Amino acid sequence: MRTLARGQAVTGNAIEARGLVKIFGRQRAVDGVDLTVPAGSIFGILGPNGAGKTTTLRMLLGIVDPDEGTRTLLGTDHPLDVAKRVGYLPEERGLYPSMKAYDAIAFMGALRGLPLAEGRKRGRAMLEEHGLGKAADKEVRTLSKGMAQTVQLLGTLVHEPELIVLDEPFSGLDALNQAKLERLIRAQADRGVTVIFSTHVIAHAERLCERIAIIAGGKVPFTGSVSEARDRLRPQVRLETRSLDGPWRGALPADAAPEGHFWHFTLPETGVEPLLRALIEGEAGIQSLSIERPGLHDAFVAIAGADAARQLEEEARQETADA
Amino acid sequence: MRELLRASWVIARRDFAAIIFSKAFFFFLLGPVFPLAIGVAAGSIGGQVARDIDRPSFALVMAASDSEAALAARTALAEQLGEGRVPMLVAMQSDAPEQLLAATQDTRFLGVLTGSLADPQLIGTAGEIERWQGPLELLVERARKGEAAAPARLATRAVAQSSGSQEQGRLVTAQVGQALLVLLTMLLAGMVLSNLVEEKTNKIIEILAAAVPIDSIFLGKLFAMLAMALIGIACWAGLALIAITLAGNGVPDLPAPATGWPMFLALGVAYFAMAYLLLGSLFLGIGAMATTVREVQTLSMPATMGQLLFFFLASFSVTRLGEPIELFAVAFPFSSPFAMLARAAQEDVLWQHLLALGWQAAWVLLLIRFGARLFRRNVLKSGGGAKRGLIAGLMAKP
Numbered sequence: 125m126r127t128l129a130r131g132q133a134v135t136g137n138a139i140e141a142r143g144l145v146k147i148f149g150r151q152r153a154v155d156g157v158d159l160t161v162p163a164g165s166i167f168g169i170l171g172p173n174g175a176g177k178t179t180t181l182r183m184l185l186g187i188v189d190p191d192e193g194t195r196t197l198l199g200t201d202h203p204l205d206v207a208k209r210v211g212y213l214p215e216e217r218g219l220y221p222s223m224k225a226y227d228a229i230a231f232m233g234a235l236r237g238l239p240l241a242e243g244r245k246r247g248r249a250m251l252e253e254h255g256l257g258k259a260a261d262k263e264v265r266t267l268s269k270g271m272a273q274t275v276q277l278l279g280t281l282v283h284e285p286e287l288i289v290l291d292e293p294f295s296g297l298d299a300l301n302q303a304k305l306e307r308l309i310r311a312q313a314d315r316g317v318t319v320i321f322s323t324h325v326i327a328h329a330e331r332l333c334e335r336i337a338i339i340a341g342g343k344v345p346f347t348g349s350v351s352e353a354r355d356r357l358r359p360q361v362r363l364e365t366r367s368l369d370g371p372w373r374g375a376l377p378a379d380a381a382p383e384g385h386f387w388h389f390t391l392p393e394t395g396v397e398p399l400l401r402a403l404i405e406g407e408a409g410i411q412s413l414s415i416e417r418p419g420l421h422d423a424f425v426a427i428a429g430a431d432a433a434r435q436l437e438e439e440a441r442q443e444t445a446d447a
Numbered sequence: 448m449r450e451l452l453r454a455s456w457v458i459a460r461r462d463f464a465a466i467i468f469s470k471a472f473f474f475f476l477l478g479p480v481f482p483l484a485i486g487v488a489a490g491s492i493g494g495q496v497a498r499d500i501d502r503p504s505f506a507l508v509m510a511a512s513d514s515e516a517a518l519a520a521r522t523a524l525a526e527q528l529g530e531g532r533v534p535m536l537v538a539m540q541s542d543a544p545e546q547l548l549a550a551t552q553d554t555r556f557l558g559v560l561t562g563s564l565a566d567p568q569l570i571g572t573a574g575e576i577e578r579w580q581g582p583l584e585l586l587v588e589r590a591r592k593g594e595a596a597a598p599a600r601l602a603t604r605a606v607a608q609s610s611g612s613q614e615q616g617r618l619v620t621a622q623v624g625q626a627l628l629v630l631l632t633m634l635l636a637g638m639v640l641s642n643l644v645e646e647k648t649n650k651i652i653e654i655l656a657a658a659v660p661i662d663s664i665f666l667g668k669l670f671a672m673l674a675m676a677l678i679g680i681a682c683w684a685g686l687a688l689i690a691i692t693l694a695g696n697g698v699p700d701l702p703a704p705a706t707g708w709p710m711f712l713a714l715g716v717a718y719f720a721m722a723y724l725l726l727g728s729l730f731l732g733i734g735a736m737a738t739t740v741r742e743v744q745t746l747s748m749p750a751t752m753g754q755l756l757f758f759f760l761a762s763f764s765v766t767r768l769g770e771p772i773e774l775f776a777v778a779f780p781f782s783s784p785f786a787m788l789a790r791a792a793q794e795d796v797l798w799q800h801l802l803a804l805g806w807q808a809a810w811v812l813l814l815i816r817f818g819a820r821l822f823r824r825n826v827l828k829s830g831g832g833a834k835r836g837l838i839a840g841l842m843a844k845p
Contacts, residue, residue, distance in 0.1 A: 218650025
C-alpha cells in the first residue's frame with residue numbers, strides 16, 4: 125500500500141463511473157462509459173480525437189453533468205466537493221497572460237483552497253526545482269509555449285492533490301519535455317497520487333499506465349491492464365524455413381501467410397511444441413522461429429477497429445511533426 | 448455557502464487586481480472626461496444662450512414714479528455692466544407682493560422688489576436674496592441718485608419654497624438620479640461581458656469551472672467589476688466635486704430629496720449596485736452562451752435595448768406614484784432600482800427600500816444561477832453539437 129505525502133493511505137478506487145452518457149444535440153458524445161480507477165495507480169484513457177475522452181474527463185470532474193449514469197470521485201458523487209483534493213490540466217491550456225509565472229501557480233492553488241501566500245512560496249520553489257527559477261517573475265505572455273505548459277502543470281500540482289487528471293498532457297510537447305512529464309507522472313504515482321490521463325499516443329499509455337481504457341466512438345470496449353489488453357490477442361509466430369514447400373506445410377495453421385522463406389501466423393491454441401515436431405518431421409529446415417507477444421497497438425486495432433487505429437496513428441504523426 | 452463565498456473571493460480578487468493595476472484602467476477612468484469636457488463646453492455655450500433668452504426677472508411692486516425711476520436705472524446699469532449682470536424688472540401692481548411667488552402664480556420671478564425707493568424691500572428665497580441683493584442695491588441707489596447720498600440698503604424678507612415647487616423640485620431630483628443611474632449602469636455593466644469573453648479566449652474558464660462552482664465564478668466576476676465600477680464612480684464624483692467647487696454658483700442646485708441628501712446618496716449607491724448586478728448577471732448569462740466578441744455584441748444588443756425600455760418605464764412612472772404602472776416598475780426587477788430611486792427622491796418611507804433591495808438581490812442570485820446553468824449546458828462541450836444555436840441551447844434538456 126502506497127502512502128500520500130500527507131500520510132493518507134491509498135486504498136479503494138479513486139474513480140468509479142457506471143453507464144456515463146453525454147448527448148450533444150443528436151450526437152451521443154459519450155455512450156455508456158464504465159470506468160474504475162484504482163487509487164494510487166496511473167490510468168490512461170486511450171483513443172483518437174473525438175472519441176469522447178475530454179467529455180468523459182469533464183463528467184468525472186463535474187465540469188459537465190452526465191445525461192445518464194453515475195460517477196464517484198474520491199468517494200463522492202459531487203466532484204466539486206472534493207475539488208481541493210484534485211488537480212486538473214485541461215487539453216486547452218490557458219493562463220492569464222499578464223500574470224507572473226509564480227502568481228499563476230499560486231492562483232491555481234488558491235482556486236483549490238491553498239492560501240495565496242503559501243501558493244506563491246511553493247510556486248517559486250517548484251519553478252526553481254524544474255529549472256524555471258529565472259522565469260518566476262516573468263509575465264506568462266513572455267514565456268515560451270513549453271515553459272507556459274510547465275507553469276500550468278505546476279499549478280495543477282501546487283496544492284498537492286490526491287488525484288491528478290491530465291487531458292492530453294503530452295500534446296504539444298517536444299520529446300525532451302515529454303520525457304520530463306513522464307518522469308513527473310511517475311514521481312507523483314510513487315507518492316501514492318492517482319493519475320488519470322487521456323492520450324492518443326499508444327506509446328505513452330504503454331510505457332506509463334498500469335491500467336487503461338480504450339475509447340472509440342464514445343464507448344469503452346476495453347478497460348483493464350495493458351497486459352490484459354495485449355493478452356486479448358494470441359502471440360504471433362514468425363517462422364523461417366529453408367524449404368519453400370513440402371508435406372510440412374500441412375502442419376501450418378490456416379492463417380499462415382508466406383513472405384519469401386518466412387511465414388507469419390498466430391500461435392496455435394495447442395502451443396508451439398506439436399508444430400515444431402511436425403515441421404521437423406516434414407523436413408521444413410527451420411532456420412529461425414520467433415514468438416512475439418502482440419503490442420498495445422495490435423491490441424488497440426483488435427479492440428477499437430482499424431479505422432480508429434489509423435486515426436490514432438495519423439494524429440500521433442501530426443503531433444510529432446508539430447512538436 | 449462558505450465555499451461558494453471563498454471561491455468567489457478568489458475570483459474577485461484576481462479580476463479586481465488585474466483590472467485596477469492595468470494601464471487600461473487609467474484610460475477607463477479618463478473615458479468620461481472627454482464627453483464631459485464636450486458637455487461642459489456645450490453647456491457653457493447653451494447656458495450663455497439660455498441666459499440671453501431667459502434672463503433672471505424680479506417683480507417690481509412700487510408706486511408708479513418709483514417704478515419708472517427703477518426701470519430707467521436698470522436700463523442705464525445694463526448698458527454699463529452688461530445685460531446678464533442686472534436682473535430684469537417687471538412692474539406690477541399687487542397688494543400682497545409675496546403672493547407673486549406662490550406656485551399658482553407666475554413662477555418666472557426670482558423675487559419681488561417692493562416698498563419704495565426710499566425704503567426698498569426684497570422678498571425671495573434665501574438663496575436668491577443672497578445672490579441678487581448686491582446688484583439690486585446698486586440699482587436702487589442709481590434710481591434715487593440726487594435724492595439721497597447714502598448707499599441703498601435693501602430690507603430683505605426670505606420666504607420658504609412653496610409646497611408645489613418643492614414637489615416639482617424633487618421630481619427633477621428623481622429624474623436626474625434616474626438618468627445618472629442608467630448612464631452609469633449601461634456604461635459599466637458591459638465590461639462584465641468582455642471580461643467573460645476574455646476568459647474564454649484565454650481558455651482559463653475550464654480551469655476555473657473544474658475547481659469552483661460556476662456560480663462562484665459569476666459572483667466573483669460581478670463583484671470584482673462592481674468594485675471596479677465603484678472606484679471609477681468615486682474618482683469621477685471626486686472630479687465632479689472639484690469642478691462644482693471651482694464653478695461656485697455656476698452649477699444649479701438640485702432640490703433636496705425627501706429622504707435627505709445623505710440617505711438619497713446611500714440609496715443611490717445601493718440601487719446602482721443592484722442595477723449593475725442585475726444587468727451584469729444578465730450579461731454574464733449572455734456571455735456564457737457566446738463564444739466570440741461578435742456573438743457577444745449581437746446577443747447583448749437586445750438586453751441593452753431592453754434595459755433602456757425599463758428605464759423609460761421607470762422614468763414614465765415617476766409622476767405616477769402608487770399607480771399600477773409605477774407599482775409594476777417597482778416590482779419588475781430590471782426597472783426596480785430606477786423606480787425606487789425616484790421614490791427615494793419623492794417619499795421619505797425607508798422600509799420600502801429594504802424590501803426592494805432584498806427583492807432585487809434575490810433576482811441577482813436567480814439570474815446568476817440561471818446563467819451558470821446555461822454556461823454548463825452550452826459552453827464546455829466538445830463534439831458536433833457544440834455549435835448549435837442559442838434557441839436550441841435554451842430549449843435543451845438540463
